[in-house]
Amino acid sequence: MRGDNRQIQTAVLGGADSEEPLMLPLEAIELDAFRRRHEGDTFWCGVLLGGCGVQLTTKLYTDRVCHFAHYPGPDGHPHLCGRSARGVASADHLYVKAAADAWLRARGTEAGFDFVQPDGAPIGSVVDIQLPHRKLRVHLDQEVAPDWDAEHEPVLGVSVPVDSDTLIDRWYVHRIRLDSEGTARRVRIGTEAFALPTEWFALDECEVTDRGLSTPAVERIVHARSAPPSTRWTPGKKQKESAQDVQAHELMRRLLYARRTVSTDLAEEVCREITELAGVSPQLQRRLDAARRSALAWVEKETEARRELFARLSQAVAAQKTGSVKAVLAEIKAGTRGGRTEEEEHTVREAAAYLAAVEAAKLARLDTLLEDVSRLPANEDPWGLRSKVEQLLQVAAEAGKIGEHRQAQLSLWSTRLRYLPFPPRPAKPFKPQERVPLHQQVGRAYWTTRPCPQCRADRGQQCVVDGGPHAGRVRQVPHVDRLRPVIDELQEQQKKHEAVRTTCPAPTAARKPAPGASRPANPTPHDPNRPGNSPSSKSPTSEGIRPSPPCSYCRPAAAAHAAEQNCGGTFGPAPIWSAAPQEQRPPASFWRRPRAAWATRTSRKCSVSIAYCTFTACSPKYTTSTISGSS
Known part of the structure; x- marks a missing residue:
């Protein structure tokens, strides 16, 4: 059976057969409070949820929604569950039962x-x-x-x-x-x-x-x-309507129009006219009364909603929430089509004045920043000027309509910033890296691969509290003594899987060539990317390739140079030129050549191709250390 990767949002409390549902918060900040509130509780993939009946844990994320998750199996692999419903609504039937039971018991x-x-x-x-x-x-x-x-x-x-x-x-x-x-x-x-x-x-x-x-x-x-049935109309007999009945039909049509246009004033006016109308037939009078009651209930509901809307506007202005003021004011303009009372007009004027003051403050701040930028000296640091112009553009975007004059100044500063030469940024001060807890350095699947020496939990079992009032409860994270050997083992495996770095042999028999000694011929280039030439494969001679001659200069000094350069005499993944001064480094044309062509230049001291010469001591001008190959 394949595992279902959808996130589990619901569980039950206490056990697999529990009928007490629970929904996990989706946000990380709410999950922290949820964990504290249910510190002593256990969560289960309930049988009544269609689950497997296994205990669940909570998983906290900041970049996605939080959710429940199964504990891994004894072998460290993810647990497979056949539960089909995993969303927020997957426990609705348990919520329905709990709510209906409490409601009926109260009665x-x-x-x-x-x-x-x-x-x-x-x-x-x-x-x-x-x-x-x-x-x-x-x-x-x-x-x-x-x-x-x-x-x-x-x-x-x-x-x-x-x-x-x-x-x-x-x-x-x-x-x-x-x-x-x-x-x-x-x-x-x-x-x-x-x-x-x-x-x-x-x-x-x-x-x-x-x-x-x-x-x-x-x-x-x-x-x-349940009202009495209306009088049946018979064909051939035209029923005559009185003037009052015709007026009653007209009033009901006006009520319908008032509700469609959301006009409470018109509805109240029609209701007053219905009250004053007399002489209507009994059947039509019942319809008029029902329409009037319905209209008055609707007017009361709309009036309450309108009162709440203006109250929200007043609260937003008092709290100085510009976004809320704009949204509520737009809602009022779209919803209140009829006339406003004096109090409502006063509230709208206050909101408009507040928005005008906010816009004026933004424009004043923009003018201040423009004046500050214009007073900067001509030799101002480009990075400092860039931060000021970016702040200027951000304030202009928040201000909205700024006028043609201000827009022209912003365009001028943006153009000037585009053509400024930017030197390298100054190095940021070193900040020590925060220590990562041990349980975050190890995947959850590796937490139970070893027995715990502190709580005596066997392999595949979770650690438990071994003392205090909560002794015997399952811990959220394993003990430190259980994780340390796991981390050491994983680090050893990581070292074995790293890229192999070949060390220069440095035999003791090698000697520095005498001054004036003739240079040997250039060796055959050794391509590390060619099959069979990597350090972990067979030697080049087994593939029919003539190996490069050993470096007669750098081998005697291998140990001393390794200690000095802290590189161990190894072939690195790219040339190392940091030890040589700027005037002694290769020209720019050297870097544009492919790696295979680096071997065409030779060391001035040992006459060995520089792509295979290991240490900076070989040549004061061209020094390098590259992948694989003989020195």
């Missing part, structure tokens, strides 16, 4: 819960709630289609579709959704009716009646449907 009602799996559906798709007189079936996803003719009453999740015919026949349909709040999920019940938006309510606003689950919206729908 003195006992209920039974069952996580059924009809037709092999995954666990958590359907939750059955057995009430004293009715049965509810909660469909959290589309795995199981709702059965409208069964004895239970369906409650549909937000992703479960329902057709218009069903809404017309049943008058309404219950909905359920779960909202994340911290590390928990809150249940909300909705009522959906034909041609009406879904209304959502908290679980405490709902009741259990003889009809089953009931919300305030259900009560209104049932009350409206």
